[in-house]
Amino acid sequence: MARMVKLAVFTGCFALSKQIAVELSTLRVLQHLNVEPIVPRSVNCCGFAFRGLYPSMSLYLTGRLLASLTASDPDGILTLCNGCYLMLREAVHRLREDRRLLESVRSYLRDEGLELRGIPRIVHPVELLHDIVGTEVLKGIKRTGDNNVLVATHYGCHALRPSTVPSFDNSVNPSKMERIVEALGFRARDYPERLDCCGAVLLATNPSLAMKLAYSKISGTARWGFHLLVTTCPYCFEMLDARQEAVMQTFGDEPRLPVMLLTQLIGLQLGLSEGDVALNLNLSPVDKVLPQIVRR
Amino acid sequence: MVLEKLVEVSLETLRACYTCFKCIGVCPAGLRPNLFVKAYLSTVFRELRDVYEEIVTNSSLWSCAKCLKCVEVCPQKVPLNDVIEYLQREAAKRGLAPRAYQDMVENIMGTFLAFGSQTIVSRDGDFYTTGEARELLGLTPLPEPNKIEKFRERLKGLRSIG
Ligand code: SF4
Ligand code: SF4
Numbered sequence: 001m002a003r004m005v006k007l008a009v010f011t012g013c014f015a016l017s018k019q020i021a022v023e024l025s026t027l028r029v030l031q032h033l034n035v036e037p038i039v040p041r042s043v044n045c046c047g048f049a050f051r052g053l054y055p056s057m058s059l060y061l062t063g064r065l066l067a068s069l070t071a072s073d074p075d076g077i078l079t080l081c082n083g084c085y086l087m088l089r090e091a092v093h094r095l096r097e098d099r100r101l102l103e104s105v106r107s108y109l110r111d112e113g114l115e116l117r118g119i120p121r122i123v124h125p126v127e128l129l130h131d132i133v134g135t136e137v138l139k140g141i142k143r144t145g146d147n148n149v150l151v152a153t154h155y156g157c158h159a160l161r162p163s164t165v166p167s168f169d170n171s172v173n174p175s176k177m178e179r180i181v182e183a184l185g186f187r188a189r190d191y192p193e194r195l196d197c198c199g200a201v202l203l204a205t206n207p208s209l210a211m212k213l214a215y216s217k218i219s220g221t222a223r224w225g226f227h228l229l230v231t232t233c234p235y236c237f238e239m240l241d242a243r244q245e246a247v248m249q250t251f252g253d254e255p256r257l258p259v260m261l262l263t264q265l266i267g268l269q270l271g272l273s274e275g276d277v278a279l280n281l282n283l284s285p286v287d288k289v290l291p292q293i294v295r296r
Numbered sequence: 297m298v299l300e301k302l303v304e305v306s307l308e309t310l311r312a313c314y315t316c317f318k319c320i321g322v323c324p325a326g327l328r329p330n331l332f333v334k335a336y337l338s339t340v341f342r343e344l345r346d347v348y349e350e351i352v353t354n355s356s357l358w359s360c361a362k363c364l365k366c367v368e369v370c371p372q373k374v375p376l377n378d379v380i381e382y383l384q385r386e387a388a389k390r391g392l393a394p395r396a397y398q399d400m401v402e403n404i405m406g407t408f409l410a411f412g413s414q415t416i417v418s419r420d421g422d423f424y425t426t427g428e429a430r431e432l433l434g435l436t437p438l439p440e441p442n443k444i445e446k447f448r449e450r451l452k453g454l455r456s457i458g
Binding site: 018108171197210 | 324355359367375433436440
């Protein structure tokens, strides 16, 4: 058996404080997949939201995070939020290319007694499942339920774009999430809204436009007959799951698309209970699809 | 210190825009990203000053969802995200930045995180605070703001330079 992979897990502000099923289901699932998660207590915000307004502050925050997360010398950093993932993969990319910038960040951190030794590998949850755990292992998971369930994948903008900063999949035609879904015994299919934006970034500055984007994503996806949509990002999950009812009602429509975290779906396939993956916190109509996934 | 003056957008890349309007076609927020390019160019070409004024003072800058579709579709590889962020900083100099970002920075200065405790609702209609829900599910408590003074001072310094 391969050596156990050790990953520092960075949950991110929003998943820490609001969408806590993200961290819970990830940690539960990793116990079964030969991955050792380290969850450092000393973390800070990655600076994503105000990166435009305060670029230096954001880079410092991201650099500080890199230092805290690599203190335990992990094989990589697993980022659970797409916003944080973009910040970290971009910082790592820039610091690799620009030694002066790296030295500058280091000297800032040294002042605080923090050391940024190496530049770590930044790992997205989809990358972890597809490239590190591997679809062969996922195929071996005990399967419950019915394999006619048609699943829509939602990667989220900052998992893949901009393609000028390396990420884990092709930015215009990604496929790793589909392969994971298929390995789990479900069907996946491309759809026109697959790479569309959930609108979450606009919650802070233009909430009504945020709702409009979410509506276009949810209603667009729902019309193709999917039984379930899966995502990994806590912000996308907030817009597509938690706010689905409000979003649909704003436009005189009804909630109708069950949404789960990819790690919740994997957890259920592993035979974990609904409580183990905090499925009671999903607010979209997941009851519609549960009987087809979990054999009771 | 290099951190104090992070690279701005290069004019060379910006001149590459040949007004093909592909970015307009993909923008889910209904914006015209190519106009942001024009506004940015006004820092060199004075005749574009009107576009600059218009863009920096109107709210479209804050209606960008950061979906990065425009960046991806641009055949000339214009870094539209950098352009938009630059213009947002220009607007902020005039006090036009939304309050929400300030609040997040303040929160980070006090707790390391952008958000404090939230209300978490279950499908059965139960309400929990973040702390209660994390404890119930066996997750670690949120990080304690220990030894935060130095960090706070650093953020204040960096806030003043952008
Ligand atoms: S897609 Fe690029 S080249 Fe075309 S109008 Fe937009 S910024 Fe200009
Ligand atoms: S990044 Fe902003 S301007 Fe560009 S397409 Fe998305 S919403 Fe429109």
